Amino acid sequence: MALIKPRTLLIICGILSLAAIGCAWYLQHYKDMLPCPLCVIQRYAFLGVALFCLIGGIGNATRLGGVFGLLSALGGLGTAIRHVWVQAHPSVSCGIDPMETMLNRIITADLVPQLFKADGLCSDVHALLGLTIPQWSLVGFSGLTLLLLWSLVQRRD
Structure with missing residues (x-):
């Protein structure tokens, strides 16, 4: 028996991805950190993870949601x-x-446009708690990738 069921892992990944998008929106509108094209692509990837994981977790398609969520995270x-x-x-x-x-x-x-319009420069460096925003994104996608891999290799009961 798994410690955490794949369905629960998918829902957690979906919520974490939505939280990442919320953080990006907050930083853009309240800290004046304009998103560059690479930032916007990462927002789309977080959105993909959220949609696939939540649909797979809420519906009865944990394997499919996990695979497409993993592809988005990668x-x-x-x-x-x-x-x-x-x-x-x-x-x-x-x-x-x-x-x-x-x-x-x-x-x-x-x-x-408040979320998906690219206005910034990729070379602009903004730090938050010692890491740049792309480094935080790298941490987030790494964690999501590991969680989604774990959800896919667990035995289904």
């Missing part, structure tokens, strides 16, 4: 790694012109 993890690398090499750009234009043309950027 995409976010890769983006966060790239973002940390860009900030460590300030002369490198994240592709502001084409990537920002593309992201800002997605319908969610029009419907919810």
